[in-house]
Amino acid sequence: MRKLALNDEILLKIEKPARYIGNEVNSVMKDPEKVDIRFAMCFPDVYEIGMSHLGIQILYDMFNRREDVWCERVYSPWIDLDKIMREEQIPLFALESQDAVKEFDFLGITIQFEMCYTNILQVLELSQIPLHSTERTEDHPIVIGGGPCTYNPEPLAEFFDLFYIGEGETVYDELLDLYKTCKAQGMSRRKFLEFAAGIEGIYVPQFYEPEYNEDGTMKAFHRINEHAPEKIKKQIVMDVTNATYPMRPVVPFIKATQDRVVLEIQRGCIRGCRFCQAGMLYRPTRERNVETLKEYALAMLENTGHEEISLSSLSSSDYSQLEELVNFLIEEFPGKGINISLPSLRIDAFSLDVMGKVQDIRKSSLTFAPEAGSQRMRNVINKGLTEDDIISGAGQAFEGGWTKVKLYFMLGLPTETEEDMKEIARLSDRVARRYYEIPKEERHGKCQITASSSFFVPKPFTPFQWAPMCTAEEYVERAYIVKHEFQEQLNRKSLKYNWHEADLTVLEGVFARGDRKCAKVLEEAYRLGCLYDSWTETFDNSRWIQAFENTGISPDFYNLRKRTMDELFPWDFIDMGVSRKFLEREWSRAMNGEVTPNCRSNCSGCGAAQFGGGVCYEGKN
Amino acid sequence: MKARIKFQKYGALRFIGHLDVMRYFQKVMRRAEIPIAFTGGYSPHMIMSFASPLGIGLTSEGEYFDIELTEPIASKEAVRRMNAVGVEGIHVTSFRQISEEKKATGMAIVxxxxxxxxxxxxxxxxxxxxxxxxxxxxxxxxxxxxxxxxxxxxxxxxxxxxxxxxxxxxxxxxxxxxxxxxxxxxxxxxxxxxxxxxxxxxxxxxxxxxxxxxxxxxxxxxxxxxxxxxxxxxxxxxxxxxxx
CATH class of the missing domain: 3.30.70 (Alpha-Beta Plaits)
Structure with a gap:
């Protein structure tokens, strides 16, 4: 029988012990004696969140296809177990073998959002691996990071040995082969890192050193090792159809956030919203072949036994074969209780028709993401959505029987005026008015419009990377302006308004565009007890304020400062395909309220065409 | 047609709660292609009823649930298929046809x-x-x-x-x-x-x-x-x- 790393006393004491036992359907078991490389793949959040992440499932599958590698999974222990592990000095373990992570060759950590950074330190510390890469010896695993936040890895630079910049499917094999050779030849950790620096897309932070101006901005970014390249080129898979995809994803025993088959239909987005980092990072848009997707859907449902399949992409309506794929899925599984979920759809006649077929209209709500209330603001952010689109989409939905609508907005966008803020409430009201235009006898009682706003965080490699943010107080003030405007509306009884936490936004802002100096704050906050910062029950802003004070670092420097157009950014050493010139151009078009067409209607020369495929070459052969 | 399934629960699986065992078997039914019947309506679900739930931490060699079948399947074959797609720690030991009587199923008779x-x-x-x-x-x-x-x-x-x-x-x-x-x-x-x-x-x-x-x-x-x-x-x- 499999041995567990935690004893029964502990497992019976903690919440959801199933988070820590492994053994799930489709999890991969191997003989540790028969592999050359043991890889621990970590999502630094609780199991149910981490298990819902597609990227890890892809890499897990890809690594385990190699006979010489055993890839296992690791998640952040929840605070109850965290405390016990510290008290009893139990080292963090991987789920499959239940062996200590510190015995592995690699610890890979996916970095999906800024507010998981303290959990990264938790994973390292519980694994009994020194936090700083320079303190690690030949006995410690190589710590490698990947994922969207690594497009500005600098706040985390001193905690990682390597970063993989870009999509995981391209050079991991090369890296693993290199490691195997180095290990067989008994080479040192440093030698391996030097060779690794030679692989395209691999960034070894300790081989670089930033130099700062007196005002704290970056002056230069120096290479201090001859093996380190000047620029790190983002990795991207051009043939997404034939890229590896997990046909047998692991099926958790406990309900994960994403308890369904996830079918990634395309990568990238043609829309070019100026606030959206994913929209820039994953350019150009690449579609998977629809016949391949049909095969995948059938195989994955069969191999997992899931009762739901979700089509995943940044903007599903832009997938050219959507209708064919959705109709296939609807026809293939009648009466078998298979649900189809279609997030990120634009609301139009087709999508309403499809949704009417796959879900219970009375219970479900429709989601629109206008992102801004006024047309002026929507032009600034390049959200190609007019008020007419929204009202007529909602109208069709209401006539189709829906009564619940969710609207997503952002507050604190560049150039935002009080008028723009108030328009959020007014637009919501106009949606409600559209509902009450339907004759009383034909509608089903009241409608329920729920508007939510988050505060905008400027991200690296977007046209808004130059934008200043607001203070937490100012964000809350803005939310109150919107709230008051909601109370002025005719249909206020049908409207609801929520807004997100402002303190978290400020922290996210610091780490999104932070430099290496931020590492001190992070470490101090962690020492003061910060953990699971994205969870309301564990987030403690006062500790963060204390950490900034103790380290003498000001969040205002990162958030409130106006950046000049020629400022050298900490992330500028990464060549992400989309050129800085394009981002500059988009920033100035934003300031003028000019809309840029989407990639399918007109190429704007962003630079992603250099990858030689995707939407840039559609219909051009 | 109704069938009763008996299974064992042991090892690491003793830390899986009752609701998760139910979810587990729903997925097993699909993977093993057991001809299980569904309820009608907008969100059809499998007709499945469990006997007395087992608490977290306990092991067992006498767990039961009853299902409704749309067509017969040989006991041996059903047991083989369910175990082939299962995990270590849950082992199906029998699959038998039971009386059609409503009060003969699941929890009611324990x-x-x-x-x-x-x-x-x-x-x-x-x-x-x-x-x-x-x-x-x-x-x-x-x-x-x-x-x-x-x-x-x-x-x-x-x-x-x-x-x-x-x-x-x-x-x-x-x-x-x-x-x-x-x-x-x-x-x-x-x-x-x-x-x-x-x-x-x-x-x-x-x-x-x-x-x-x-x-x-x-x-x-x-x-x-x-x-x-x-x-x-x-x-x-x-x-x-x-x-x-």
Whole structure:
């Protein structure tokens, strides 16, 4: 029988012990004696969140296809177990073998959002691996990071040995082969890192050193090792159809956030919203072949036994074969209780028709993401959505029987005026008015419009990377302006308004565009007890304020400062395909309220065409 | 057509709760392509009903659930397919056709369950046999039973059908050799959990709390086919027949 790393006393004491036992359907078991490389793949959040992440499932599958590698999974222990592990000095373990992570060759950590950074330190510390890469010896695993936040890895630079910049499917094999050779030849950790620096897309932070101006901005970014390249080129898979995809994803025993088959239909987005980092990072848009997707859907449902399949992409309506794929899925599984979920759809006649077929209209709500209330603001952010689109989409939905609508907005966008803020409430009201235009006898009682706003965080490699943010107080003030405007509306009884936490936004802002100096704050906050910062029950802003004070670092420097157009950014050493010139151009078009067409209607020369495929070459052969 | 499935739960899987076991088997049904029937309506779900849920941490070799089939499938084949797509720690041991009668399924007919109790921490006292004998000889065994809303004193003696020391050993449970066997009332009318019996027993025997920690293993679940006055317990499994 499999041995567990935690004893029964502990497992019976903690919440959801199933988070820590492994053994799930489709999890991969191997003989540790028969592999050359043991890889621990970590999502630094609780199991149910981490298990819902597609990227890890892809890499897990890809690594385990190699006979010489055993890839296992690791998640952040929840605070109850965290405390016990510290008290009893139990080292963090991987789920499959239940062996200590510190015995592995690699610890890979996916970095999906800024507010998981303290959990990264938790994973390292519980694994009994020194936090700083320079303190690690030949006995410690190589710590490698990947994922969207690594497009500005600098706040985390001193905690990682390597970063993989870009999509995981391209050079991991090369890296693993290199490691195997180095290990067989008994080479040192440093030698391996030097060779690794030679692989395209691999960034070894300790081989670089930033130099700062007196005002704290970056002056230069120096290479201090001859093996380190000047620029790190983002990795991207051009043939997404034939890229590896997990046909047998692991099926958790406990309900994960994403308890369904996830079918990634395309990568990238043609829309070019100026606030959206994913929209820039994953350019150009690449579609998977629809016949391949049909095969995948059938195989994955069969191999997992899931009762739901979700089509995943940044903007599903832009997938050219959507209708064919959705109709296939609807026809293939009648009466078998298979649900189809279609997030990120634009609301139009087709999508309403499809949704009417796959879900219970009375219970479900429709989601629109206008992102801004006024047309002026929507032009600034390049959200190609007019008020007419929204009202007529909602109208069709209401006539189709829906009564619940969710609207997503952002507050604190560049150039935002009080008028723009108030328009959020007014637009919501106009949606409600559209509902009450339907004759009383034909509608089903009241409608329920729920508007939510988050505060905008400027991200690296977007046209808004130059934008200043607001203070937490100012964000809350803005939310109150919107709230008051909601109370002025005719249909206020049908409207609801929520807004997100402002303190978290400020922290996210610091780490999104932070430099290496931020590492001190992070470490101090962690020492003061910060953990699971994205969870309301564990987030403690006062500790963060204390950490900034103790380290003498000001969040205002990162958030409130106006950046000049020629400022050298900490992330500028990464060549992400989309050129800085394009981002500059988009920033100035934003300031003028000019809309840029989407990639399918007109190429704007962003630079992603250099990858030689995707939407840039559609219909051009 | 109705079928009854019997399975074992052991090893790491003892930390999976009842609701998750249900979810697990729903997915097994799809993977193994068992011809299970669905309810109608907008969100059809599988027709599946579980007997008495097993608490987290317990192992068992006598778990049951009943399902509705749309077409027959041979017992052997069904068991083979379900185990082929299953995980270590849940093992299907039988798949039998049962009566079509509505009241013959699932929870409704469970009347008793057998348990083996061992120790994980500490050991039972030397004179265990004697203590158990005296314990069970009591006319009344009162315990404080806690429910969601209140707590009340209950006499559990009549719900203990058998209790004795056994040297039996089961491979599905890692525990010392000396174990207590007990047959307890189970089901929707009367239900007694083995840990409640053990806490009463420890109190009776004067064993300080926390001096031993017990392991619990469910051996079997029974239906009562007797009359109002005489109990006649038969394993749930025996009420079905193999489909050939």
């Amino acid at each position: 009347a008793a369950a057998d348990y083996l109790v061992g120790t994980r921490k500490g050991v039972f006292p030397q004179n265990l046999e004697e203590l158990v004998e005296q314990f069970i000889k009591q006319a009344e065994i009162t315990v404080l039973k806690q429910t969601k809303r209140s707590e009340k004193l209950v006499d559990i003696r009549s719900m203990i059908y058998q209790m004795e020391v056994r040297e039996s050993y089961t491979s599905l449970q890692d525990s010392g050799a000396n174990q207590i066997f007990m047959e307890l009332a189970a089901g929707s009318v009367e239900n007694l959990k083995p840990d409640l019996v053990m806490s009463a027993f420890c109190k009776f025997a004067g064993l300080p709390e926390d001096s031993i920690t017990c392991t619990y293993h469910r051996l079997e679940m029974y239906a009562d086919t007797g009359t109002e006055n005489t109990r006649k317990l038969v394993p749930l499994e025996s009420l079905g027949n193999d489909i050939i």
